[in-house]
Amino acid sequence: MSGRVQAFVERLPLLADRQLLAMLAALLAAGIGLGLRLLSAPWMPPGYPFLTFFPMVVATTLLFGWKPGTLCAVASGALAWYFFITPTTVFAFDAGIAVALSFFALVVGAEIVLIHALQTFVARAARERETSRLLAENRELLFRELQHRVSNNLQVVAGLLTLQKRGVTDKRARDALDEAARRLTLIGKISRQLHDTTGGHVPVGPFLDTLCGDVLSASGRDDVALEVSVDDGIEIGPDAKIPIALIVAESIANAIEHGFANGSAGSIGVRLNRTPSGLLLEVSDNGAGPPEGFRLEDSQSLGLRIAQMLARQLGGSFTLVREERTRALLAMPG
Known part of the structure; x- marks a missing residue:
């Protein structure tokens, strides 16, 4: 999955903070399903009243969440019942119609539940990845700060040894203090060089x-x-x-x-x-x-x-x- 596609998927559902607009989009999707079904009626054999409504329910749930998807499913079922289940243009009801509506409800219900579960999983994975990223950044920041402080402390100790040398008259002792200060200064420089300015390893x-x-x-x-x-x-x-x-x-x-x-x-x-x-x-x-x-x-x-x-x-x-x-x-x- 490319970065752009992944970013878009993780943004779903859209309009989560504008539910009224999402509900209107759900009704519009049901209307589009009705229009497509009417346009395809001359070429479609009888017995498929819900065919164009299924993808509308899937698309609505995927884009806007389970609540707008449920509204689209209810509106689609009502439109299919009224316009395409015999007798048409009335809300007739019998055993055959009950079976057809139950089938539609079972299919779209399963679609909505699966899509909602998938989106919940994706959202949880995105949150966990972001949390891991922040933890990694904080850990790296703390490590670099600790590294900086250790390096500074080593420089301070090296400076103290150099100051201490002023009161020492024995040449061997002065040379030993010089060597110790040099090595501490070097370790401090090495610590600073272990990472670049962005925190990456050099x-x-x-x-x-x-x-x-x-x-x-x-x-x-x-x-x-x-x-x-x-x-x-x-x-x-x-x-x-x-x-x-x-x-x-x-x-x-x-x-x-x-x-x-x-x-x-x-x-x-x-x-x-x-x-x-x-x-x-x-x-x-x-x-x-x-x-x-x-x-x-x-x-x-x-x-x-x-x-x-x-x-x-x-x-x-x-x-x-x-x-x-x-x-x-x-x-x-x-």
Whole structure:
């Protein structure tokens, strides 16, 4: 059923708040049935007094409801009785006429009951669908508001950590506070990016592209080229996007901090591909890479440990390898 037809059907019955006009339409329909029956009389065999009145009753009930339909049925029965049941032009009554009128009443009664039941069902379904739509809109609105508040609160906490750093003299403690503030700020930005302005989910490609641009911009490096590519058709739920985004952010930050520590220019590539076993996220760079004999499991880097923990949370694994380029790999089901 097309949208326009469905919208029209859900509006039925018409003139529900103008019953007098609907009743007049019912009488007009009975009159049309009479006119059609009179016009067809020369070609119609005897014994069909109600033939043209049945569709009028159906149309009236369908368009205007069971009350006008009932009025049309009564008027149609009276007109057929008077003009087309022998003897005509009088309201004669006998057993045969009683059977004919009973048959007409049974048929139109069944039509009216069925149409009324159908319209009641359609109206109830339309109300339930509208209620579901409003509930979905409210739920989405509340979720976005909660998301906005959480993001704001994270920004506030990050700001407090930055203020707290002013009273700390130990360099390691100051660096730890800086890292914590940076990660909280990043989580806040990620939360804002999970949905677009209309409340729809942001596709993976634009989400990662914006995220990587933010991380690179926050590093202050304009001499590092960035390329993001995502295979078509990959979809990731909001619950998985935050840990994936944090792993990408930590990998990019690690590449900038260690791969390009001497200020040399370079490039970072972020790729999300589908593999036979799931999804593979790769963050590669052409920087200096990890030192000789580096083992990820022995690393004391907090960022890399966080990446490993988040990978396990996703049911996957995180590895760091040095080949032609340094590659941080996240393998996960998908």
